[in-house]
Amino acid sequence: MGILKIIVTIIAIVVMGSIIMIFIKKLRKIGLMILGSLIIIFAVIWLLFFRPKQYKKTYLKDASEWKNLNIRQYADSIGFYIGAIPGGTEISDPLFCNNFNSLTPESALKMGPLFMNGSIGEYDFTHADELVDQALAKNLRVRGHTLVWGKQSDMFKNPDLRKWLETFPKEERTRQLKELTDKHIVTVLNHFRGRIKTWDCVNEPTSLYKTGEIENNVYTEYLGKDYIADALKLAHSVDSSLKLFLNEQIFDYNNKQADCFTELVRNLKKNDVPVSGIGIQSHILTKTDTAIIDLQNYIKIFTDMGLEVEITELDIRLRIFDAAKDPYDAQGRYYARLIKAAMANPMCKGVTFWGFCDDKCWIDNYPFPKPNEPYFFDSEMKPKPAFYEVYKTLKYSFESRTRK
Numbered sequence: 151m152g153i154l155k156i157i158v159t160i161i162a163i164v165v166m167g168s169i170i171m172i173f174i175k176k177l178r179k180i181g182l183m184i185l186g187s188l189i190i191i192f193a194v195i196w197l198l199f200f201r202p203k204q205y206k207k208t209y210l211k212d213a214s215e216w217k218n219l220n221i222r223q224y225a226d227s228i229g230f231y232i233g234a235i236p237g238g239t240e241i242s243d244p245l246f247c248n249n250f251n252s253l254t255p256e257s258a259l260k261m262g263p264l265f266m267n268g269s270i271g272e273y274d275f276t277h278a279d280e281l282v283d284q285a286l287a288k289n290l291r292v293r294g295h296t297l298v299w300g301k302q303s304d305m306f307k308n309p310d311l312r313k314w315l316e317t318f319p320k321e322e323r324t325r326q327l328k329e330l331t332d333k334h335i336v337t338v339l340n341h342f343r344g345r346i347k348t349w350d351c352v353n354e355p356t357s358l359y360k361t362g363e364i365e366n367n368v369y370t371e372y373l374g375k376d377y378i379a380d381a382l383k384l385a386h387s388v389d390s391s392l393k394l395f396l397n398e399q400i401f402d403y404n405n406k407q408a409d410c411f412t413e414l415v416r417n418l419k420k421n422d423v424p425v426s427g428i429g430i431q432s433h434i435l436t437k438t439d440t441a442i443i444d445l446q447n448y449i450k451i452f453t454d455m456g457l458e459v460e461i462t463e464l465d466i467r468l469r470i471f472d473a474a475k476d477p478y479d480a481q482g483r484y485y486a487r488l489i490k491a492a493m494a495n496p497m498c499k500g501v502t503f504w505g506f507c508d509d510k511c512w513i514d515n516y517p518f519p520k521p522n523e524p525y526f527f528d529s530e531m532k533p534k535p536a537f538y539e540v541y542k543t544l545k546y547s548f549e550s551r552t553r554k
């Protein structure tokens with residue numbers, strides 16, 4: 151049981167207990183006191199930390215001018231990938247394809263969405279093909295995301311592999327999952343052969359919650375921890391020219407999870423497992439996540455092993471900058487610093503944003519105090535300082551390289 155579930159359970163028990171006490175004459179006063187205190191504590195916490203806020207949008211005065219800028223020209227010129235998921239925007243929209251030269255099709259290439267009406271092992275590539283072909287038509291590189299991801303089954307149940315496995319006798323389950331996983335890797339890679347050359351072969355192999363351990367998921371349970379190496383080897387055998395990435399979310403580059411991930415990669419390299427790159431997701435959700443210097447050092451660990459690195463799912467919540475005079479400006483500057491730090495390492499080949507317009511933001515589905523507003527464009531499609539700062543960073547990088 152996760153820590154959040156334990157806390158919620160304890161609170162629910164206390165609330166239920168105090169309500170029951172209210173109905174017992176002798177205990178009524180105590181029940182009322184407990185319930186009253188809880189209500190006051192929650193109200194204070196909500197007011198202090200969770201109440202949605204709004205910040206002044208001083209950037210609007212510059213927005214119409216920024217809208218005509220073009221990040222992509224600089225990214226193309228210096229050979230750096232600046233990408234995004236479409237997040238509800240048409241790829242052919244000039245705001246999208248003039249600013250990005252790489253696309254990650256969000257969920258369209260994940261296991262469940264590729265299955266035909268949810269039928270496990272039967273494929274319908276229509277939607278994925280549409281996105282991939284639109285991106286290629288606009289000359290965008292496509293990042294394949296992702297072939298094997300435990301949470302896709304355990305958390306998102308799309309597909310629910312455990313439930314599916316239960317339809318087989320116990321002794322057959324390992325073989326069934328192995329066959330399905332292998333078939334999936336081979337089918338998908340063959341389908342996109344020549345169109346997608348970079349894949350997040352395995353997503354989130356280490357545990358966020360039991361830091362220091364490989365994530366315990368449906369794959370480790372039935373196939374063992376070698377599922378990671380096996381997926382990479384099989385993918386490589388299908389097409390040895392592919393760039394195969396391990397993609398991971400890490401909130402603190404000095405913690406046990408970060409070490410566990412490094413150790414995993416070191417062992418794969420030691421055993422000649424064909425891993426070519428590391429994706430560092432970089433969802434920055436709270437103030438305490440990540441220090442840029444730590445990120446830079448962490449990237450270097452992998453590039454020193456001869457691996458490429460990409461920042462694959464960057465988003466930085468606006469609310470983190472609550473204390474700043476202008477949170478939108480502060481957010482923009484933070485984006486610029488982070489990207490500058492990533493680009494300082496020549497083996498760091500790209501940055502992808504996990505969204506485009508604040509209107510459609512995955513973080514809004516989670517109980518973070520708003521505003522999240524992590525992207526380049528606000529919900530009215532007006533460019534924010536984040537956009538302008540990234541533009542300036544790429545432009546500066548281009549100009550300083552051409553000056554040399």
Ligand code: GLA
Pocket residue numbers: 256295353399431463512
């Ligand atoms: C993870 C996954 C992504 C996406 C985000 C949240 O980082 O790798 O595919 O699901 O979570 O939207």
